[in-house]
Amino acid sequence: MTNIQSMTIAIKSLYEQDLCLWLQANINLLKEGKFAEIDLENLLEELESMVKSEKNALKSNLRVLLMHLLKYKYQQEKRTNSWLYTILEHRKRIRDAFQISPSLYRFFEEIFNESYQDARELAAGETGLSIKIFPPESPFTVEEVLNPDFLPDDSPENIQ
Template sequence: MTSSFPTAANNLSTLYEQDYYLWLETTARLLQEGQLSVLDVANLLEEIEDMGRSEKRAVYSNLKILLIHLLKYSYQSEKRSSSWLASIVEHRQRLKKAFKESPSLQPYFTEIFNECYQDARELASAETGLEIERFPVETPFTPEETLDSDYLPD
């Protein structure tokens, strides 16, 4: 089977800069056809590495947002809203889906949990107008509670 896509590696490298989507299609087709020697390996490796970083950034972001809303839910009980609750549910779902699709991200979740909490603590203070000291330095939530669909802070 012959491809109608560009096949010279230097053309692929140029294509990467000029039309990213076409580069993706071409690279996928070349992989399907087993034309490995023609691949733009440098850019392909960069994209694969970036995909891993992107997955980690998504875990970090979802966890931080989840922790912010758990803090707000806990420390501003008089202002609890359905949007806070919806955000808690949504970001739990996103994290659970990420772990289902990529179980190897779970150790990363544990690794960044405390760092995320510190960022969430700072943002929760900014969003609520409460002094940062109002929020405990040590997280009041365990990683398990954070992901538990039935858990809400008192």
């Protein structure tokens, strides 16, 4: 067995024992240009997992934001500062995600309608209101959802 083969086996076994140490070892190998010794299979798996995780976090933040915007619009009498905080917090999380990875904006647009449908179900479940109260298509545009100053209009003619 060559030295490179034994190093590769050691790195792969480290993956199962200590993820942070494994990552640091692979980072060091990359910096040193020792590409043959890198645990490529697990590294690719971890990188793909990171992308999925970022997308799942964005989707989750969007669902929560949309749900609270729906609650804010359709339950004016129950509005709380907690709802406003949640709207603010999840907008910030989404904005932060876009700052770190601007390419996530395209994914955001792709999942917007699906996330709105999820938010309708969540809002109905949390409020006890019929899902029919919430329109089948989002009453909010992408721009409104991301606008830090936007809150849904609560005038009676806009409430169904």
